[in-house]
């Protein structure tokens with residue numbers, strides 16, 4: 604209304620206002636809105652190729668998908684689905700745990716950098732205690748990352764080579780910190796899982812039984828959904844029923860198979 608008054612005052616014609624009802628989308632799925640809307644259009648993009656992969660010149664076998672996403676965004680559940688479709692999965696959380704097993708250089712460096720009090724009764728690093736220490740202090744987290752990330756990268760690359768030698772075609776590198784650590788540089792594509800912060804919080808409280816403040820610290824220590832989407836070729840959202848996630852993953856896998864077939868038609872590239 605204010606706008607109309609302003610327009611009239613400046614001697615311009617007053618604009619007519621026409622109300623148009625939203626068109627119903629007769630083909631909408633249960634988790635989509637009944638009306639045709641921009642959010643429905645965005646939901647339909649999940650699992651599709653949003654932008655062309657950039658790292659086309661990496662060695663050809665295996666084809667590496669970096670799967671990233673914030674804490675509790677559903678990466679593990681997406682990995683299980685991709686395994687079901689034929690991918691091999693490298694779990695970087697697990698490689699991180701290996702990097703500071705007792706007796707390793709990583710173990711000694713973590714103690715030197717972050718204190719002896721992170722060692723549990725069994726002599727190994729108590730990850731709950733270490734997590735509590737690093738997620739409340741960015742500089743400590745950075746120091747831990749400096750120790751562990753190069754180890755993870757080298758173990759992951761070794762696993763990729765072994766997988767490639769064994770004839771594996773597609774390997775998924777499951778890594779929450781893929782982009783921050785720069786490991787997307789050795790992936791052919793980046794796929795990500797996004798989930799609203801409130802949902803992530805609910806899941807962490809349920810699954811990890813952490814106090815809310817600690818759960819928030821973990822979320823805040825990570826990239827935002829937007830930053831992940833900006834880096835991604837394919838995006839999933841695990842907010843709805845498991846079947847909806849499965850459909851997104853199947854769509855992404857079918858698209859990937861098409862891209863791989865068109866690669867096969869081109870000359871072979873060297874192995875990793």
Ligand SMILES: CC(C)(COP(=O)(O)OP(=O)(O)OC[C@H]1O[C@@H](n2cnc3c(N)ncnc32)[C@H](O)[C@@H]1O)[C@@H](O)C(=O)NCCC(=O)NCCS
Nearest residue numbers: 673674695696699730731733734748751778779780824825
């Ligand atoms: C902080 C630690 C001790 C917590 O151990 P915990 O068993 O409780 O958790 P887990 O390792 O299973 O990780 C769970 C999730 O926490 C988040 N997370 C873990 N490390 C980091 C990190 N460096 N930065 C941001 N988020 C992280 C991720 O979402 C991850 O998926 C452990 O994660 C760790 O040593 N992190 C440093 C190495 C690393 O970056 N690992 C992640 C590789 S993807």
Ligand SMILES: Nc1ncnc2c1ncn2[C@@H]1O[C@H](COP(=O)(O)OP(=O)(O)OP(=O)(O)O)[C@@H](O)[C@H]1O
Nearest residue numbers: 673674675676677678679680806810841843844845
């Ligand atoms: N589609 C879904 N609907 C509801 N809950 C889900 C869905 N997908 C995953 N979850 C739940 O969310 C939690 C986190 O899922 P998952 O472990 O797959 O996430 P993650 O990204 O691998 O977590 P982390 O970063 O901690 O390793 C689990 O408790 C899981 O059961």
